[in-house]
Each structure stands twice: as structure tokens, then as C-alpha cells.
Amino acid sequence: MLLAEGLRHAFGAVRALDDISFALHAGQTLAVFGPNGAGKTTLLKVLAGLIQPRAGRAHIEGGRGAVGWIGHQPQLYGHLTVRENLRFWGSLYDVPAAEQSRRETDLLSRLDLHAHAERPVRALSRGLVQRVAIARALIHDPRVLLLDEPFTGLDRTAAEEFRRLLAGQTADRGGRVTVLVTHNVEEGTELATDVAFMRAGRFVELAPRAGRGAAAIADAYRRAVTGG
């Protein structure tokens, strides 16, 4: 479970978060849409505990060790191989050796990375690196997945492939809570069970997706955020 209560934060005079509250339960995926500078990344960093909010609190069941993060930067070491990266990140979460080995095999297989396991990350294409980033984020089997503009820098085909893989990962673990932030409505809609529109640090709308497709969500977003 993930709980945000009255989160407020500012950078100098700029309000980044203004009274953000929501609760997500097992199986829910919240997509937060908003223009650049709306406070989306700050929200994720506060949820992850990377930023201490000025007011309010964020609670994640299981604490910091229960969070997996996928951003537009892969948080990987280019000189280490795919397997060495997974092993290193798993070791920081104290994943037992046998379990680590099982998860490595499972993730490499599910993400179709087996052929690249012994290659250094810097020798891989951008699309493959993003797949390794998913494996890295899932190696400790997190209960909460935070996704920060994960499609940035990917071409249309790679983004589509990445979306399919993410959908598989969020569905595979029914108990997982996911928060995805992006400025692109088309990118995140089909992964979401709930959507929020964010402007100037505030949620201007937070509602279940209720079967709405990308076009309907894009319309609602335009009305709520730009007034158009």
C-alpha cells in the first residue's frame, strides 16, 4: 500500500507540491499526467524518500527496500555486464544468493535478455538498456514501482515494446502498486487503473480510468490542465 497525505514541497519560491493526497492499494497503477515543471518528478522523489517534504507524509508499506524505480536514466554501470549489474543491485537489497540467481534467470528470460547477459551495458542499444533497467528495478521484487518518464528518448517502436514489457511486469505481480509520471498522455494511459492530472504542484483531477482510452483521457487532460 502507498499513502500520500497532504504533501507540500517548494524549491525556493516555486511550489512543487501543493497538498497532494492519495492512497493506492495492491494492483493499482496510477498514471500522473502533467506538463513539464508540474511537480511530477518531485512527487515521485518524495514518495521514494529521496526528498523530505516540507509538510505531509508519504508512507510505503515495506519501507525504502520495497521500492523499485525506473526513470529515463537507467541507473546502471556501463562497464559492468548485465548480470553483474543485476547482481550488484540485488546485493544492496540483501537478496539471498539462491533467490538472486532464480530471479536473474527469470527476469533475463522474461525480458528476453539472456543473449545479452554477459555483455557490458555500454555496448547495448537504448531499447535493450531500458529492458535491463526494468530488470534492475525488479530484482528485489518491489511492492511499489515508481516510473519517472520511462519512455523519454525511446523511438516509437522501442517505446511500444517497453510499454508492453511494463504492462507484463505490473500485471505479473498482482500485489504491486505502480505510480507512473509522464507528460505524454498517450504513453501511460493503457497501463493505468487510475489517472491524475497535475498542474503547478496540485492534482486538478484524480479519478479511476474506468475503461477510458487514450483519446478520452487526452481530452479530459486538455480540459483540466490547459482549460482547452
Next chain:
Amino acid sequence: MWRHAWRLARKDLLIEFRSRTAILSAVVFTVLVLMVFNFGRDPTAVAAVDLAPSILWVTFTFAAMLALNRAFQLELENQALDGLLLAPVSRSSIYLGKLIANLVFVGTVEAVGLPLFALFFNVRITPVLGPLVVVIALATIGFVAVGTLFSAMTGRTRFAELLLPVLLLPFMLPPLIWAVLATAALLAGRPLSEATGWLRLLAAFDIVFVTLAFVLFPATVSE
């Protein structure tokens, strides 16, 4: 804490072993500086044993700077630092891991530099090798401890490579002066008791600054 610190240090050393960028630069730099000082000095004007301690420490200091500059650059590529901060690892473990890796790195450069120094300057280090290693170890721990902290502070700035020496060198002056004086006493063949005062000061510097760096490090990586 030690377990995570060791895993971080091992990762850094493995990456350095693979890329060999900083270690090669530091070793080449050490060899070049020692050669320049060796061939650029007038042996009839100043005795080698009087000049050698300062040259040794100038060389080690700037070679160490190369390692320290790289320590956090590694974590900023692909925003790996955010991943470390997200993991259930204490900030102190991250500092300790970086400190261990930097000490191994600088120690390796010094292990290569010391025999070359003895060769170029024709100073006999074998009779005082034990105490000399203690001086080098104590001084290295002090400036690498402070340097690791400052490299975390400057790593996210635009002019990290310029800022690090500007911030670090004033802090390094006391241990460097004590290290030069202790090295000079040892190489001149004076009794060990003449160097123990400097050794005590170096040990005190290490205790104070390793503790301070430990306490201050979490604040340097927080947003």
C-alpha cells in the same frame, strides 16, 4: 554497514579494473612528475634528500586528485547515485565504500610511485620502509577521507574538476606538511622518535576528519 560498503567498493574497483582510465592516468602522471622533477633539478644546488620529500608528496597529492574526481562521476553517469540512495543502504555505507575504493586506488598509485621515487632520486628507502609506509598510510587516509567527502559535494556541479582541488587543497595542507616533515626526518636517517610527533598529528587528523566526513556525508547527497 561494512557489508554494503564492501560491495560498493568492490563494484568501484571492478569498474576501474575494467576501464583503467583513472588508474592509468594517475600512474602516468606520477611517472611524468617524478621524471620532470628528477631531470629539472640541479643536483649540485640542493641535495636530493632535502628536495625529495616535498616532491614525493606533491606527486601523490595530485595523483590522488585524479582518483577523487572520478569517485562520484561514476555514480552520476546514468543517475546511479539515485539508485544507491533509494536502496536500503545507509548513507554512511556509501561513504565508507567510496573511501575504501579510493584508498585502494591511491594506495596502488603510491605503491607504483614509491619505488620510482627511490630510483629517480637515489634515496635509500629500505632501511626506513616500515615507518615510511606508516607515514604514507596515515597521510593518505586523512586526505582521501576529506577528498571523498568533497568529491561528493562537487560531483554534481558543472566545474567539479576545478572545484575539488580548490576546496580540498587548503584542508590537505596540515597533513601534507606533517607528512613532508616526517618523511624528511626518516629519509635523513634521523631517529624515529623525531618523526613520532608528526605521526601523532597525522593520526589525530585522521580520527577527526574521518569522523567529521562520516557525519557530514549524508547531507552532501541529500536533495
